[in-house]
Amino acid sequence: MTVQMLSTKAEQAILASFEANAAKLPGGAAVAALRRAAIGAFASKGLPSRRVEEFKYTDLKANVKDVLPLATGGGTGDAATSLGAHFGPEFAANAVVFADGRGVAAKAGVTCLADTLGNAPDWVAAALADAELSASSDLLLNTALFSDGAVIDIAAGAEVAEPIVIVATATDNAMTALRHVIRVGAGAKATIVEIERAPEGSGARQSSALTQIAIGDGAEVVHIKVVETHKGSLHLSHWQVNLGANVTYKPFQMTLGEGLARNGLNVLFNGQHSTFDYGAASIVHGTGHADSSLIVDHKVPHCTSRELFKTVLDGQARAVFQGRVIVRPNAQKTDGKQMAQALMLSPDAEFDSKPELEIYADDVVCGHGSTAAEIDPDLVFYCTSRGIPTAVARGLLIESFIGEAIDKVEHEGLREALGGIARDSLTA
Amino acid sequence: MLEIKNLHVKLADEDKVILKGLTLTVPKGEVHAIMGPNGSGKSTLAYVLAGREGYEVTDGDILWNGESIIEMEPDERAAKGVFLAFQYPMEIPGVAGLTFLRTATNAVRKKRELTEMTTPEFMKFVKEKAAKLNIDFEMLKRPVNVGFSGGEKKRSEILQMAMLEPTLCVLDETDSGLDIDALKVVSDGVNALRGPDRAMLVITHYQRLLNHIVPDKVHVLADGRIQKTGGKELALELEKSGYAEFTGKAA
Numbered sequence A: 001m002t003v004q005m006l007s008t009k010a011e012q013a014i015l016a017s018f019e020a021n022a023a024k025l026p027g028g029a030a031v032a033a034l035r036r037a038a039i040g041a042f043a044s045k046g047l048p049s050r051r052v053e054e055f056k057y058t059d060l061k062a063n064v065k066d067v068l069p070l071a072t073g074g075g076t077g078d079a080a081t082s083l084g085a086h087f088g089p090e091f092a093a094n095a096v097v098f099a100d101g102r103g104v105a106a107k108a109g110v111t112c113l114a115d116t117l118g119n120a121p122d123w124v125a126a127a128l129a130d131a132e133l134s135a136s137s138d139l140l141l142n143t144a145l146f147s148d149g150a151v152i153d154i155a156a157g158a159e160v161a162e163p164i165v166i167v168a169t170a171t172d173n174a175m176t177a178l179r180h181v182i183r184v185g186a187g188a189k190a191t192i193v194e195i196e197r198a199p200e201g202s203g204a205r206q207s208s209a210l211t212q213i214a215i216g217d218g219a220e221v222v223h224i225k226v227v228e229t230h231k232g233s234l235h236l237s238h239w240q241v242n243l244g245a246n247v248t249y250k251p252f253q254m255t256l257g258e259g260l261a262r263n264g265l266n267v268l269f270n271g272q273h274s275t276f277d278y279g280a281a282s283i284v285h286g287t288g289h290a291d292s293s294l295i296v297d298h299k300v301p302h303c304t305s306r307e308l309f310k311t312v313l314d315g316q317a318r319a320v321f322q323g324r325v326i327v328r329p330n331a332q333k334t335d336g337k338q339m340a341q342a343l344m345l346s347p348d349a350e351f352d353s354k355p356e357l358e359i360y361a362d363d364v365v366c367g368h369g370s371t372a373a374e375i376d377p378d379l380v381f382y383c384t385s386r387g388i389p390t391a392v393a394r395g396l397l398i399e400s401f402i403g404e405a406i407d408k409v410e411h412e413g414l415r416e417a418l419g420g421i422a423r424d425s426l427t428a
Numbered sequence B: 001m002l003e004i005k006n007l008h009v010k011l012a013d014e015d016k017v018i019l020k021g022l023t024l025t026v027p028k029g030e031v032h033a034i035m036g037p038n039g040s041g042k043s044t045l046a047y048v049l050a051g052r053e054g055y056e057v058t059d060g061d062i063l064w065n066g067e068s069i070i071e072m073e074p075d076e077r078a079a080k081g082v083f084l085a086f087q088y089p090m091e092i093p094g095v096a097g098l099t100f101l102r103t104a105t106n107a108v109r110k111k112r113e114l115t116e117m118t119t120p121e122f123m124k125f126v127k128e129k130a131a132k133l134n135i136d137f138e139m140l141k142r143p144v145n146v147g148f149s150g151g152e153k154k155r156s157e158i159l160q161m162a163m164l165e166p167t168l169c170v171l172d173e174t175d176s177g178l179d180i181d182a183l184k185v186v187s188d189g190v191n192a193l194r195g196p197d198r199a200m201l202v203i204t205h206y207q208r209l210l211n212h213i214v215p216d217k218v219h220v221l222a223d224g225r226i227q228k229t230g231g232k233e234l235a236l237e238l239e240k241s242g243y244a245e246f247t248g249k250a251a
Ligand SMILES: Nc1ncnc2c1ncn2[C@@H]1O[C@H](COP(=O)(O)OP(=O)(O)OP(=O)(O)O)[C@@H](O)[C@H]1O
Pocket: B011, B018, B036, B037, B038, B039, B040, B041, B042, B043, B044, B045, B054, B087
């Protein structure tokens, strides 16, 4: 006899949505089988609850009450509008837009996954079937439901000067699922930016974006994500990252707003002497909830990982940082450091920080730190004694707090755009 | 004119009384020095003048140009010309020195109904003032005071003072931590601001500073009150005799 867990209304609605849409979803027989297997596994696991360690503070089973209808295309969107005011035309010119779950504005060098699935290259097919993705039910759900996504294949040695921008938009009251599959060849250099905006005034939205990125030996990759949520919006992001040897990978994630956002990031060090240099800035308002949960897996020796997470919280906002760092028995000379800092603008805000160092090697340097503090009244006094009004002084101090994370972004245009978005959110 | 009348100050959160009826007048155009033993309340007086939270004025008043300032916010006082050079200047990580100076300069100018400075105007102004104080301009691109040596921090305070053009300058041990050359540079900077419209209150432990910034009067603060007032020669006397006479009186 099999014991069936009682499923929630939302879980049942997801299963029904899959059945109703399965025929419309792109892909041949192999992909259809993959989807069917994924939804089967999802059915037995259900939405992640707080019992799943990676969702300890973001219980989707309890939080997701309603399931919006799945959108699989038919939307419109242009890059400039979707990017918002802070990204200049040079970004719009390099942007691929996904509206309501389907690519609408293309860009050279980016293929739409839905268009290639019938005859997908081996590396894409292999990525889609990555067994690592069957561990968590949020990822299973993406596999079952994704309707499109970007396929980016950067040749070995290529230096892509301009950032490649992927923007997702959706109409209200829709659910979307995108899968991006990226391969960066050995020695290549590229910057990839993902933008997911549910701007002020938008209604309920549910979106999932799963990005798989495999980075070849000696490549340098900057990978940025901006998630703007709004009351009633839910965004589930996950990055599955595989690093070769001598790689420099610099992810930066910015999460803003009043909705519910979760940024999962799993990085696997497969080759020696690679660096993972992560930065994150989140500004969460009202009853918003932003979760960043990382799993950094040092499988090989001589790699470096850095994480700097900063969050500003007001109202009853809640931020979560889970930084799990695994150092495998042979991963000697691992150098791992982690810092998570919250600036609490309200007594009702909450910051949950959970560093988790699992160290099985003995010759390593690993450390972590975590702070949650209010604005320092002495610094406010120092500023006001110089004539700066209190509100401006507080703004300056908050901006500088979050700016320390944003400063990790070296590309000037991107750093300024992110700074502008952060300022808007702070003064909202 | 600065008029401090019978000022009584205690800590807001504790019963500790620090100033116990301090009376002091500094006319415009004059420089007065305050000397006194450690813990006698000199910095407290400076903070209360600038409007720091945590202190409660239980009696007395502070008038600047005839107007009581004790209810004013620190930024309002700054706009009225009050400036405190801190004994321990604070570090502000993440805020570039130039951003800070520009925000402060323009905030004060705006409240004084002067036009705000444009970027080129501001840059010219700050470069000129920094050069006079031997401050490396590159340092101002770094976060405010972060990683500065003790002496660099003190010079940075005087640069802020020069930029904000205050009319009541309170210097709390600006000389401590300065090397001999820097003491000269900083004193020149302070002296450059002396004028018929400015009053200055210089807190120091060392007579040496007063050779450079020659005071009109020297006051001895002990046990929360001005115990003695004299000319610049009082500083020399104190150098010899110490504060025993005053602390004895206090005990
Ligand atoms: N915020 C505070 N909390 C607790 N005690 C305080 C506070 N501010 C001042 N005091 C106490 O009040 C007294 C006066 O301090 P203040 O800093 O004004 O002295 P000072 O004359 O400037 O000394 P110094 O010459 O050492 O700089 C000291 O005993 C000090 O410990």
